[in-house]
Amino acid sequence: MxxxxxxxxxDEPEAREGxxxxxxxxxxxxxxxxxxxxxxxxxxxxxxxxDLLLLDIQMPRINGFEVLNSLPPEYRPEVIFITAYDxxxxxxxxxxxxxxxxxxxxxxxxxxxxxFAKARIRQQQLQEKQQRLNDLLxxxxxxxxxxxEGSLLSxxxxxxTGRLAVKTEGRVHLLPYHQIMWIEAYDYYIKVHTKARYFLxxxxxxxxxxNLPGDQFVRIHKxxxxxxxxxxxxxTGGMSELxxxxxxxxxxxxxRNYKDRIKRLLNNDE
Numbered sequence: 001m002x003x004x005x006x007x008x009x010x011d012e013p014e015a016r017e018g019x020x021x022x023x024x025x026x027x028x029x030x031x032x033x034x035x036x037x038x039x040x041x042x043x044x045x046x047x048x049x050x051d052l053l054l055l056d057i058q059m060p061r062i063n064g065f066e067v068l069n070s071l072p073p074e075y076r077p078e079v080i081f082i083t084a085y086d087x088x089x090x091x092x093x094x095x096x097x098x099x100x101x102x103x104x105x106x107x108x109x110x111x112x113x114x115x116f117a118k119a120r121i122r123q124q125q126l127q128e129k130q131q132r133l134n135d136l137l138x139x140x141x142x143x144x145x146x147x148x149e150g151s152l153l154s155x156x157x158x159x160x161t162g163r164l165a166v167k168t169e170g171r172v173h174l175l176p177y178h179q180i181m182w183i184e185a186y187d188y189y190i191k192v193h194t195k196a197r198y199f200l201x202x203x204x205x206x207x208x209x210x211n212l213p214g215d216q217f218v219r220i221h222k223x224x225x226x227x228x229x230x231x232x233x234x235x236t237g238g239m240s241e242l243x244x245x246x247x248x249x250x251x252x253x254x255x256r257n258y259k260d261r262i263k264r265l266l267n268n269d270e
Contacts, residue, residue: 003030004121005049009041009067010056010082015103019054019082022110028118038062042070050077051121057083057092068095078121080113152203152211164211166192166199173199177216181230181246183208185223195248220244220262221255 006029010016016034023029032048035041037059044050057064064081065088081092084103092100098120099113151167163174175194184191185205192199192208201208209219219225226244235243235251242254242262254262 003028004051004118005030005032006052006054007031007033007035007041007044007050007077008054009035009038009059009064010054011036011059012056015056015082019110022107023054023114026111026114029114038064038067038070041067045071045075045077049075052117053077053079055079055081057081057088058085065091065095078117080117152201152207164192166201168199168201175199177213177227178229180212180217180227181248182227182250182252183212183217183225218258218262220252220258222257224252226252 006023008016008019008023008031010019013036016036020031020034023031029052032050033040033044035044039061041053041055053067055064055067062070064083068076068079079095079097080099080101081088081097082101082103082105086102089100098117101110101113152164163176164180166173166175175192179194181193181195183205184193186200188202190201190203190205190208192201205219205223205225209217209225212225216229217225217227226246230246230248231244232247233245235245242259243251244254244262245251
């Protein structure tokens with residue numbers, strides 16, 4: 001277990017030496033610096049992270065409260081105030097000090113405050129470690145989930161191969177065009193539907209359209225591409241609606257933007 005890093009801040013040399021002597025008796029504590037005023041403490045804290053400040057209140061130039069107010073909350077160590085004045089007790093606890101030691105104090109009183117500070121700091125470190133582990137686990141789970149989603153593999157040659165190569169679940173699947181019934185936009189993904197199953201890919205409809213032969217696969221909607229060889233029936237309804245029924249019974253609507261294109265293809269087939 002790493003040592004707790006402490007900074008002693010007091011304008012009286014004897015007070016700094018006395019606290020240093022006490023801390024040397026605790027093997028779990030490391031003194032980073034002994035500072036004669038608040039400015040020295042702030043300079044140290046700019047370069048080093050401390051777990052605990054043993055901080056005097058009445059000091060020249062800036063006092064102990066001003067030292068704390070100069071630190072961003074996320075970089076503020078735990079604090080035990082050490083002072084000869086008792087009028088700051090309420091204010092000390094308003095800034096969430098761990099303890100408030102009035103000079104002169106006994107060794108027993110000092111170590112009681114120190115033990116409480118160590119327990120609180122260790123608990124916070126444990127919670128931060130657990131949060132980092134939780135974040136890491138969630139990130140790994142998210143990456144694993146994305147890894148189960150597939151991707152479209154294109155040779156870039158532009159030559160028809162009769163098959164669509166998709167990578168999913170750690171494998172490359174070569175799907176013959178005739179097995180692909182239709183393609184569906186699905187949130188930020190696409191689903192390639194075959195009769196047996198579908199393949200979830202991290203890709204766009206626009207890219208999918210480029211990688212399929214245009215005489216066989218037709219865009220009928222912003223979220224649908226259909227394989228014409230699986231179209232069993234054309235349905236027309238009111239308001240010039242047009243629907244394609246696949247040989248599985250599934251009915252897909254043709255949007256207004258693609259209706260004329262579908263009609264031209266059907267007329268050419270006739």
